[in-house]
Amino acid sequence: MRKKMAAVLGAGSWGTVLATVLVDNGFEVIMWARRESTVREINEHHRNSRYIPDVHLPRSIRATTSIEEAIRDRELVLFVVPSQSMRQVARAAASHVRKDALIVHASKGFELDSLKRMSEVLKEELPNALREKIAVLSGPSHAEEVAKKSPTTVVVSSEWQQTAEMAQSYLINPYFRVYTNPDMVGVEIGGSLKNIIALGAGLSDGLGFGDNAKAALVTRGLAEITRLGMAMGARPITFAGLAGVGDLVVTCTSRHSRNWRAGHMLSQGMSLDEVLERMGMVVEGVKTTRAAYRLARQYQVEMPITNELHAVLFDRKDPRQAVEDLMCRGRTNEMEEIVQGW
Ligand SMILES: NC(=O)C1=CN([C@@H]2O[C@H](COP(=O)(O)OP(=O)(O)OC[C@H]3O[C@@H](n4cnc5c(N)ncnc54)[C@H](O)[C@@H]3O)[C@@H](O)[C@H]2O)C=CC1
Ligand SMILES: O=C(CO)COP(=O)(O)O
Numbered sequence: 187m188r189k190k191m192a193a194v195l196g197a198g199s200w201g202t203v204l205a206t207v208l209v210d211n212g213f214e215v216i217m218w219a220r221r222e223s224t225v226r227e228i229n230e231h232h233r234n235s236r237y238i239p240d241v242h243l244p245r246s247i248r249a250t251t252s253i254e255e256a257i258r259d260r261e262l263v264l265f266v267v268p269s270q271s272m273r274q275v276a277r278a279a280a281s282h283v284r285k286d287a288l289i290v291h292a293s294k295g296f297e298l299d300s301l302k303r304m305s306e307v308l309k310e311e312l313p314n315a316l317r318e319k320i321a322v323l324s325g326p327s328h329a330e331e332v333a334k335k336s337p338t339t340v341v342v343s344s345e346w347q348q349t350a351e352m353a354q355s356y357l358i359n360p361y362f363r364v365y366t367n368p369d370m371v372g373v374e375i376g377g378s379l380k381n382i383i384a385l386g387a388g389l390s391d392g393l394g395f396g397d398n399a400k401a402a403l404v405t406r407g408l409a410e411i412t413r414l415g416m417a418m419g420a421r422p423i424t425f426a427g428l429a430g431v432g433d434l435v436v437t438c439t440s441r442h443s444r445n446w447r448a449g450h451m452l453s454q455g456m457s458l459d460e461v462l463e464r465m466g467m468v469v470e471g472v473k474t475t476r477a478a479y480r481l482a483r484q485y486q487v488e489m490p491i492t493n494e495l496h497a498v499l500f501d502r503k504d505p506r507q508a509v510e511d512l513m514c515r516g517r518t519n520e521m522e523e524i525v526q527g528w
Pocket of ligand 1: 196221266269271274
């Protein structure tokens, strides 16, 4: 029987590890990478040492710099590029993609110029015939742990239940448990906004604040994520799930999180440019902080943690002052604040 064929666009840590999941699930996988050196390393040495150093890739994974070669005739196409590159990559893919392909993106962020979610960007750029075939994959899933086949749970969502179920059936396996959720807006928003809070958690840990502070950030972060999410049309219950609290917990506590690590470096006095240079990988929370700051104004929603982090990142506000300002906000009622507009 012919193997199912998948393309993974984006050869960073997440795209590379998702390619290994698909191989485990019986797919023939081809990856698309921008850099010739990455393609060569994957094809000749079965490694992607810059992004996921300790992982040996299955020999069957091939890579190419030609997007056309990568996606031609593929029944599944995964988009796993940084959010700010999604439109450019989708545009390049549009004329080559099979008209009945299943499209899954696994990126966590908004397009900064338009403030659009990734599925909205894909819908605009890909052929109309694919509108019902777009899904998002999100949830608590650091590439490094999935690569070791550590038990991981994630969520797929689409406006079309059949599409979500098809994505679930392609991706699920005994170490990668995939749930569906019909709330695509909530799943995309939860996965994106948690990165802001993770930056804050890294800062908080780096400043020597303790577990109480982190619990506060996670819980009150969830409150403001829920507020903005609801204003944008998400269902609040989604934020109690994998794409909400699940991803917040993992990103705010894991040493694998680039967002947490970036926040931690900032707390040591490095400038934002230095931090990003040192990371050498995408830190989505930085642009997402800008996007959420604008969205909060557009939807007239209060987001105190996002506001303070915005000031720390872009106006060089002293993080200790930011924490003091958060702690000394006007008195309020926890539940009333969360359910504002519920
Ligand atoms: N790494 C992880 O554990 C997880 C990452 N994600 C999300 O997946 C997305 C990708 O992240 P990672 O793979 O971790 O990033 P990464 O920083 O490891 O790699 C990014 C990849 O995108 C490529 N790239 C950058 N600009 C590009 C462009 N204009 N066109 C084409 N390719 C471009 C880079 O060359 C690199 O191969 C992000 O939105 C991230 O939030 C989601 C869940 C887990
Ligand atoms: O989204 C992630 C885990 O679910 C990855 O988070 P970082 O980008 O902070 O590493």
